[in-house]
Amino acid sequence: MDTARDAFGWLVTGPNPMAVDGTRFEGLPRRPVPLDELRDRLMSKQCPRRTRDDVWAHLVLQSRARGGAWTVACVGMALPSLAASARWLGARYRGDRADAHAAVLAGFVQALATVDLADPGIVVRLHFAARRAGQAALEESLDAPPPVDSEFHSTAPRPPYGHPDLVLARAVAEGVLTPTEADLISATRLGDVPLTDWGAKHQSEYWATYKVRRRAEHRLASWLADRVGTADPEDPVAEAALSSISAGEEAAAIDENADTSRAVSGRRRNGRPANPRKSSRLVSKKDPKSGLLGCGETSPAEHEPTSEVPRCA
Structure with a gap:
């Protein structure tokens, strides 16, 4: 994964980064869009689903026709989701974690040559294929016999095998x-x-x-x-x-x-009655911290929920 990230970084570094012509796709700027910027735009919730599928169809076709840098570009564009799966699989892999990461990348690259571009959700189906390849490698490592003179014993993986x-x-x-x-x-x-x-x-x-x-x-x-x-x-x-x-x-x-x-109700704030004369200043449109998000703003560490939910599988 580190190698794929570094290779993608080289593609978008310098005065002439690898880019996609934004004029060919609805919802993109009317200019060449560097791939790192393009990735952020496609991951945004404001990005239309049709635009996301059209861009990914273009990237996959370029990978099939030219290979090389365009295949690295596809991997880099999908790296956030691939890294999440590879991290989970690698933590459970019996052996070198790099092997689990390599299996995920190999599954993704193989799917680039076979994924159906006519159906929606191209990047999701590519992620599925990469995930299945990594899952197969994980199951194979868990089913393998233990090393000689080891105290470990091979057992069947605990179901479910999904994630x-x-x-x-x-x-x-x-x-x-x-x-x-x-x-x-x-x-x-x-x-x-x-x-x-x-x-x-x-x-x-x-x-x-x-x-x-x-x-x-x-x-x-x-x-x-x-x-x-x-x-x-x-x-x-x-x-x-x-x-x-x-x-x-x-x-x-x-x-x-x-x-x-209690603070929003206006009755009490920090255990004391709220002052109605001061409440309007907190949402003043002239205040640089205006709006609901600026009211009573404190550092994230002070109010961050303390109970992040544990991994669900």
């Missing part, structure tokens, strides 16, 4: 989540990325990021609740994901109610 990343990818494919929302949940709930770091990377304030994740998790929980009744009883991935998200929502609700419910 919540697959649930998130399926939710993106069905329009329940945007790719950005899925990446936010995957990175901060399933991964080790703090909410503040994710928000800083995507130029989003802490509480705005927090609210985006909470709304997305509400939709995801409702969608999962509808699916649990018809799910395979031997595959509790969706149920486990639903349980984790529900636990996270309860913790978030407790934290939010403790911090804001």
